[in-house]
Amino acid sequence: MFSSTTPIRIHYALTDQMGVVYHGHYAQFHEIGRTEALRQLGVTYKDIEALGIIMVVVDIHTRFLLPARYDDLIIVKTTLREFPVGHKIVFYGEIFIADKLINTSTVTLYILEAKGMKKSVLPEYIKDKLQPFFNT
Amino acid sequence: MFSSTTPIRIHYALTDQMGVVYHGHYAQFHEIGRTEALRQLGVTYKDIEALGIIMVVVDIHTRFLLPARYDDLIIVKTTLREFPVGHKIVFYGEIFIADKLINTSTVTLYILEAKGMKKSVLPEYIKDKLQPFFNT
Amino acid sequence: MFSSTTPIRIHYALTDQMGVVYHGHYAQFHEIGRTEALRQLGVTYKDIEALGIIMVVVDIHTRFLLPARYDDLIIVKTTLREFPVGHKIVFYGEIFIADKLINTSTVTLYILEAKGMKKSVLPEYIKDKLQPFFNT
């Protein structure tokens, strides 16, 4: 299992007239979480795209448990529960305010070649960095 | 069953550097679909909020089948498959480009009193307008 | 002078916790106005980009006179006051709710070659369509 956490400060543009963070913005938070999880591993998503590989979101299941508000510091926890073998990779995201869980999100992505959109796999150098977290 | 369709033109801000609509924006499209479905019924969500009732998204399951691009005219189809009885209402959304299905989204909302966030139900005048679509 | 108007319905995601449209979203409205002004002329910005030409915003001066709110129908009026001669094009935008002016925006764009970012000019076929509006 590989897990990482990223803090995000809620800025004004993210609120709506209910006085809470608009539900549609949570997908961004989890995406930032995935990017920072990779960075913590020593990899940037930018570099992956530079290799001609893209990771495309194909499925999201997300639950909203509690609201977030302006100026809250949310913590996005991003977890890879299973070592990604084929063209599919599943990230499990949880968002906390202090120790309260406010949102969960299971995000499935396909790893594709940018040109032609053919199914691909995670580059070897990333698998090498992930491996130690999944050794039994 | 009650169903309605709403066209949305993809503007530049909705694209990302992959050259497609950023996945996080689809929640907005379905929300616009729900608002316009209500309007077609002769109801505005604005009026509902004026009554002190809010509808809060608690769960989304969404699948991305095909990309949308800049200047595409997407069609959001919003369907209420079941007559909403308690505090829960489920909208089923589909997005099309011409006749190709590009996204589906099942969105569950809770109907709440804005003050105190206590569970509520759909106002009677809306139920009355919905009823004819669910008579057997 | 060439002028066109475009209606935009304010959806929920555009509001903030002040209960009005977040100021940062107005740039989008004017951009939609420019796109629709071109379309009304029989041109799409998409086609312009397909020719390898991009139009890049370099300067905005915008004034916020009155707020817009959820579900308002705003009208974006986009005007080209001067025939664009070089690599520079200036759009003058005004946003109305009914007959009340709520925002003005002067937007300067550079016309560039997408590859290499060299200064370019408006494609001839667009100039031809614009010409009749500027004949004296």
Add this chain to the structure above:
Amino acid sequence: MFSSTTPIRIHYALTDQMGVVYHGHYAQFHEIGRTEALRQLGVTYKDIEALGIIMVVVDIHTRFLLPARYDDLIIVKTTLREFPVGHKIVFYGEIFIADKLINTSTVTLYILEAKGMKKSVLPEYIKDKLQPFFNT
């Protein structure tokens, strides 16, 4: 003069199909800069709103000098050049990537009472914190 800097990492949702940050998002960056400038002063904008005071953007003049791209770390520098005396406050913002200036923005806000929108002034406790930076 009071000045502060805030780093912001460019996430994917902020890019557009030109491969750069969409121009309409810069207003957010400067707003985050203003919020963090206040925080550095020991004040939160959240607390100001809790006092029934809001700060409303009335005028922006912004220039785009160079593009920002995905994963760039931009630095927002926010400066108050003059001590705010009446209901008007002007922030001068500059955005840098490393030492390259990529955007400038002069943002004028009105300080208003949230109820009734009557002109107000900056709360005394904020003026007290600002004063040392403007003593001659």
